[in-house]
Amino acid sequence: xxxxxxxxxxxxxxxxxxxxxxxxxxxxxxxxxxxxxxxxxxxxxxxxxxxxxxxxxxxxxxxxxxxxxxxxxxxxxxxxxxxxxxxxxxxxxxxxxxxxxxxx
Amino acid sequence: xxxxxxxxxxxxxxxxxxxxxxxxxxxxxxxxxxxxxxxxxxxxxxxxxxxxxxxxxxxxxxxxxxxxxxxxxxxxxxxxxxxxxxxxxxxxxxxxxxxxxxxxxxxxxxxxxxxxxxxxxxxxxxxxxxxxxxxxxxxxxxxxxxxxxxxxxxxxxxxxxxxxxxxxxx
Amino acid sequence: xxxxxxxxxxxxxxxxxxxxxxxxxxxxxxxxxxxxxxxxxxxxxxxxxxxxxxxxxxxxxxxxxxxxxxxxxxxxxxxxxxxxxxxxxxxxxxxxxxxxxxxxxxxxxxxxxxxxxxxxxxxxxxxxxxxxxxxxxxxxxxxxxxxxxxxxxxxxxxxxxxxxxxxxxxxxxxxxxxxxxxxxxxxxxxxxxxxxxxxxxxxxxxxxxxxxxxxxxxxxxxxxxxxxxxxxxxxxxxxxxxxxxxxxxxxxxxxxxxxxxxxxxxxxxxxxxxxxxxxxxxxxxxxxxxxxxxxxxxxxxxxxxxxxxxxxxxxxxxxxxxxxxxxxxxxxxxxxxxxxxxxxxxxxxxxxxxxxxxxxxxxxxxxxxxxxxxxxxxxxxxxxxxxxxxxxxxxxxxxxxxxxxxxxxxxxxxxxxxxxxxxxxxxxxxxxxxxxxxxxxxxxxxxxxxxxxxxxxxxxxxxxxxxxxxxxxxxxxxxxxxxxxxxxxxxxxxxxxxxxxxxxxxxxxxxxxxxxxxxxxxxxxxxxxxxxxxxxxxxxxxxxxxxxxxxxxxxxxxxxxxxxxxxxxxxxxxxxxxxxxxxxxxxxxxxxxxxxxxxxxxxxxxxxxxxxxxxxxxxxxxxxxxxxxxxxxxxxxxxxxxxxxxxxxxxxxxxxxxxxxxxxxxxxxxxxxxxxxxxxxxxxxxxxxxxxxxxxxxxxxxxxxxxxxxxxxxxxxxxxxxx
Numbered sequence: 001x002x003x004x005x006x007x008x009x010x011x012x013x014x015x016x017x018x019x020x021x022x023x024x025x026x027x028x029x030x031x032x033x034x035x036x037x038x039x040x041x042x043x044x045x046x047x048x049x050x051x052x053x054x055x056x057x058x059x060x061x062x063x064x065x066x067x068x069x070x071x072x073x074x075x076x077x078x079x080x081x082x083x084x085x086x087x088x089x090x091x092x093x094x095x096x097x098x099x100x101x102x103x104x
Numbered sequence: 105x106x107x108x109x110x111x112x113x114x115x116x117x118x119x120x121x122x123x124x125x126x127x128x129x130x131x132x133x134x135x136x137x138x139x140x141x142x143x144x145x146x147x148x149x150x151x152x153x154x155x156x157x158x159x160x161x162x163x164x165x166x167x168x169x170x171x172x173x174x175x176x177x178x179x180x181x182x183x184x185x186x187x188x189x190x191x192x193x194x195x196x197x198x199x200x201x202x203x204x205x206x207x208x209x210x211x212x213x214x215x216x217x218x219x220x221x222x223x224x225x226x227x228x229x230x231x232x233x234x235x236x237x238x239x240x241x242x243x244x245x246x247x248x249x250x251x252x253x254x255x256x257x258x259x260x261x262x263x264x265x266x267x268x269x270x271x272x273x274x
Numbered sequence: 275x276x277x278x279x280x281x282x283x284x285x286x287x288x289x290x291x292x293x294x295x296x297x298x299x300x301x302x303x304x305x306x307x308x309x310x311x312x313x314x315x316x317x318x319x320x321x322x323x324x325x326x327x328x329x330x331x332x333x334x335x336x337x338x339x340x341x342x343x344x345x346x347x348x349x350x351x352x353x354x355x356x357x358x359x360x361x362x363x364x365x366x367x368x369x370x371x372x373x374x375x376x377x378x379x380x381x382x383x384x385x386x387x388x389x390x391x392x393x394x395x396x397x398x399x400x401x402x403x404x405x406x407x408x409x410x411x412x413x414x415x416x417x418x419x420x421x422x423x424x425x426x427x428x429x430x431x432x433x434x435x436x437x438x439x440x441x442x443x444x445x446x447x448x449x450x451x452x453x454x455x456x457x458x459x460x461x462x463x464x465x466x467x468x469x470x471x472x473x474x475x476x477x478x479x480x481x482x483x484x485x486x487x488x489x490x491x492x493x494x495x496x497x498x499x500x501x502x503x504x505x506x507x508x509x510x511x512x513x514x515x516x517x518x519x520x521x522x523x524x525x526x527x528x529x530x531x532x533x534x535x536x537x538x539x540x541x542x543x544x545x546x547x548x549x550x551x552x553x554x555x556x557x558x559x560x561x562x563x564x565x566x567x568x569x570x571x572x573x574x575x576x577x578x579x580x581x582x583x584x585x586x587x588x589x590x591x592x593x594x595x596x597x598x599x600x601x602x603x604x605x606x607x608x609x610x611x612x613x614x615x616x617x618x619x620x621x622x623x624x625x626x627x628x629x630x631x632x633x634x635x636x637x638x639x640x641x642x643x644x645x646x647x648x649x650x651x652x653x654x655x656x657x658x659x660x661x662x663x664x665x666x667x668x669x670x671x672x673x674x675x676x677x678x679x680x681x682x683x684x685x686x687x688x689x690x691x692x693x694x695x696x697x698x699x700x701x702x703x704x705x706x707x708x709x710x711x712x713x714x715x716x717x718x719x720x721x722x723x724x725x726x727x728x729x730x731x732x733x734x735x736x737x738x739x740x741x742x743x744x745x746x747x748x749x750x751x752x753x754x755x756x757x758x759x760x761x762x763x764x765x766x767x768x769x770x771x772x773x774x775x776x777x778x779x780x781x782x783x784x785x786x787x788x789x790x791x792x793x794x795x796x797x798x799x800x801x802x803x804x805x806x807x808x809x810x811x812x813x814x815x816x817x818x819x820x821x822x823x824x825x826x827x828x829x830x831x832x833x834x835x836x837x838x839x840x841x842x843x844x845x846x847x848x849x850x851x852x853x854x855x856x857x858x859x860x861x862x863x864x865x866x867x868x869x870x871x872x873x874x875x876x877x878x879x880x881x882x883x884x885x886x887x888x889x890x891x892x893x894x895x896x897x898x899x900x901x902x903x904x905x906x907x908x909x910x911x912x913x914x915x916x917x918x919x920x921x922x923x924x925x926x927x928x929x930x931x932x933x934x935x936x937x938x939x940x941x942x943x944x945x946x947x948x949x950x951x952x953x954x955x956x957x958x959x960x961x962x963x964x965x966x967x968x969x970x971x972x973x974x975x976x977x978x979x980x981x982x983x984x985x986x987x988x989x990x991x992x993x994x995x996x997x
Binding site for chain 1: 107108111114115118119121122127130131134137138141144145147148149150152153156157160161164165168169171172173175176177186187188189190191193194195197198199201202205206209210214215219220234237238241242245246249253256257259260261263264265267268270
Binding site for chain 3: 196
């Protein structure tokens, strides 16, 4: 089976990373921002997994990516809970419209 | 060859997620991206990770996100839209990041790293899967992080439940 | 001698207070009439005449208090300058024989003229204004007479000029009147310049304007080697003067210049004939007692300040004036012009008398002349008034009521006027028993003595002056006889009934006009001035105002003394001169009668100045033309040229320069706007851009901050990578 060049995986992860960044910066809806964050996590995981290919005995990369996935899941849960609270409070999930009571 | 198809799929659907203004489309395109990445994990001999990806992300996080979308929108007969802000800055920064990363990746000459040279590529070896290795690792070398991760998950679960609860005045 | 001692204030006396009242009452009349005259009953003429009568009464009271008994002098510090080399400026009232004589004269004539004007000016639109001006005029003249220093005298002198300007131009709708008052005013200014220079030169050396102090200073000085040596102290500082004859002569001639202007002396007499454009009573007042008398009065007041040379010049100018005036009067046809030129001539007499040392005789002539000339002018006024009435009845507008060629035969129509006119004419011509005979005789006698004294070194040219005087006697008699013949004899020559000029069949004219004339005419008789009406030596006027009363030395003391000695020695010449002048007057009258007796009415009415001499005389020797071409036209030409130079060259240059300036300023403003303002704008715009940038960075959005921080992170990475 042909080896996938490491550079190509790294490039893919770079592109996904920057797409995640773009989503985080440009999107107004909090949930989409969360999606962007998930994309960034995945890009990072991709790198870890790619390098762990060269570490068959220890598989440190894969282990790390496992924990990353766990933390990401926890983060997503908490973040969505926060989004829901925010929505309940402000009647919107639009980040631009969320302003404190004094500045309204 | 399969890798490039998955890579293209991931990039296109990721880009679509960023570009579309419809939240549901964005969620589903993220689903495709995550699936593609799972496929790439498989190609990278990380079957356990790929499965975890599928279960946690596609089965958990994404469902959470879809629920979040539905719960945080008051629209009934119309698509949920999200407008863009900071397009210039965002594009600039993202573009710079991708250019910078690509430049460094291409310039780094990763293949000449000594430990990549010396280590063998055959991950699986005689085994069919990495599950056994990972299981041993988790119970031996990574037992403390494993326990801490479980504690973290518990705390996150309680915290999320607590935060999301509608706190009625009792 | 301490000058401040001479100038110390003198306490007031009832007499000087009265004099002040006399001075201010006409002024009060002026203000009241000028402001409220229109609303007063009868337009205020009773007020003016009443005030005049009161001032006359007060003057008579002052006369009785002062004449030959005492001299009253009140002085107060007017203002002082903070300097030790300048003495205090004083103001005061001086009452002596000369003052009270003039006072009575002025107020008397003024009162009579004002009551005459009630008839003459009846119905005039400016009736109250007229009386107001008369009040101002009288006030100014009284001021000249009363004040005790030259500066105040000059002030009132100018006031006389100004009020005469108002009166001559009283009918300001007549262009001739406006031209005449302008001319009188300007010609007087020429003389006033001289007067002012004279005042300044005396003040420069003697440090005071006060007449008494000046006389005292002159008295203290001495002639040494034809230099006048004088020393006095002022505030303790010693002043030593050594003045040359030339300087003092010039200063005296400066004072005389004022007299030349005001008293119509050659060559400035040209304003007086024109001054008859004013109402006739005004002419009477100007010619008799007030304005022209002011010049002679000034000579008398300042008599101590004239050197012998100055007196000689004064005598010659007086003689020339007397001759020129008389010659010009020979061929005049305007009733007032004849009288005006005769005034010039008689003023020439007075000035000649002053110049020849006949100080008292000159003032005597001034007094007598005031009466008979006032009478003549008022009479002329009556005649003009009557002619107007006749012309008005006959609806004839193109006939000149003042032209004596249109009169004639009025002797029977207006007998009272005729006799008063005759009396005044006799006085003017110098017929014995009249006042004019006495005063003229006195002047001629002293002039003869002066000529004898001056020609003691063998130079007989000085006799020209008294001979001119005698010649003028003949001429005066001639032109007055001609004048009388034209008006009162023969037949009436205007084309309407002579009876129409009478007021009514019973009355020839208004009593209010007739009465003053008769009083004045009767006062022309010699008996009122001298016990012996054939000899002036017994005259109370001469006795009262003689130089010996001054008891102070003159600059020309030696000359005046020797003339007096010579005069006292001239017993036979006195008689000869008296008889001679009477004879000469008779000759003049005879010539006139012989010449005009044979002429028919047609010849008289059509008479024109035919011969060269007659034309010269008629046109006043073309003096007006001469002045017009020599002074007025060059002055106008210079003014026009300067105007053109101003307009064409200076204005053009200025315009051109200003245009360049505009261009330059445009360039500068362009530079300002684009470069200077641009730089400032750039600084502002830059800070604005930075401000906008900074404000946009701080937009309070978490995503933006995230983007910026990432950007910064990239920059740091770049820095690390590249350097």
